[in-house]
Amino acid sequence: MVLTTGVVFALPALTGIDPGRAVLDARVVGASPDPETLARLNQELGTDRPVARRFVSFVADLARGDLGRSFVTRRPVVPETLRAARVSLSLMATAMGVATAVALVAGLVLAQRAGSFLDRAGQALARTMVAVPEYVIGPLLVLVFGAVLGVFPTSGWATTRHAVLPALTLAVFPMAVLTQVVRAEALDVAGEPFIRVARAAGLRPARILFDRIGRLSLVSAVALGSALSASMISGAVVVEVVFAVPGLGRLLRDAVVDSDLPMLQAGLVTVSGLAVLIGIAADAVHAVLDPRVRLA
């Protein structure tokens, strides 16, 4: 099982490298406007050699953790990419944590009051927020909290206060999705025999709600985690650009805008690796929370 998970989750990583190489080929074979860049690329990347040999040496470089120097800053790209990845990871983890916590409580409350006005309003809100992208929420939060109220800083990444608005922006989408999932799951689980048993055995309703129902709802939320991670990565790129957070997303975007190939390659490999890691982490948490998966 571990092996299959590993292979399945490694697939995006493998293709993540392939387009990166396609970029190189397109740049070097096609009419590149800058002869200096062309010469440096040929020398640096050895593109005159056959594809197979290039691929082998690329993988070897990758294993050594050396992907060359940035065209723009002339510094080695790997340390910079890793630093940016740490920022992105903490941003995404914070957002995911906030989203899960809020969604868990909101979903359970809505399920308890299923059919009420609160339930319908909450569901409508969740459905609407799914359709509101990060690049809309971000500037609006800047407008309200930064420009009008002046409570939180709106750009940069220095203190905890800097993380509030970006994390909040990134949290909205998973929060809206997970609230709906938790609500549906909680209603499902509440009808199961083992909940009736727990109730008959005299467990307090609050205990049943949070210990039994809450736990199972969280399981379905985590199972969705790996599917959400792709959209979280896309969202993180937007959020980092909006709030000038020095993370992986902004690094990638700047690398494309500046045609900084080594930086782009390192960034793409890191993003793919990150997607794989998030998938594995989601599976691990899933196994811890759900005894049925652990047995399998």
Add this chain to the structure above:
Amino acid sequence: MRLTAVAAVAAVVLAGLWWVWGPEPDANELSARFAPLSVAHPLGTDHLGRDLLSRLVHGAQLSLGLSAVALVASVMLGSVVGGLASRRGGLVATALLVTVDTVGAIPTVVIALVITAAAGPGVASLFASILVATWAPHARLAYQLTTKIAAADFVEAASAVGARPAHVLRRHIWPNAARPLLAHAVLGFPTVLLTVAGLSFLGLGAQPPRAEWGAMLSDAQPYLERFPLGVVAPASCIVAAGLVVAALGRRLEQAVVEPSRRRTAHDTA
């Protein structure tokens, strides 16, 4: 729902009027930067003195138009790949399905970054990115539908009386798969719209001075405090268009998919 429809139609009619009689979207008067709301400029002017309403209306052309075209292309590609995988089976199917799953797992922005890096920013790259990023779910649905329909008795009967595979595909499978595919496509429209605007926002799509809602949002952000409407207006357009089409898609799905489900439930009962 009716109110939404009326509001949407009214918005389209007003936009059409302004499209014909309003000022050019790129006409700038630097003397009239951040002009207040007036009859000449109902939503004021932006940081280059361009009429905001005109840019919104002309931006719709790219935001909505490109989304629609890209969606159609993506559904067509998905249908062909999914149908092919189902009809051929074996190794071809496995290879195609693995491709579908793999492409579906790559974040959209990463796909767009790679394509833009290779081909340069612009509307063509934007179109290609949307196509690559969105065809996979349609292919999966087309595969499931084709496989399900091909197992039905009437398809077997057609093959048994000697109908050629191309005829079976055109006359029996396609008509039954088309409606669910269409409903699924309409439900996918808001995602495509948000992606078009999002990539343009990142500078990976429409290039200045071309009007596009996402690009306008990004342009106006530095002037947020001075001219909040410059951000709020395109943002509202993006969200409103997404919600209206999503509501339409749910309606269509109910009308198209649910009756067929009921029918199969009846058949098996």
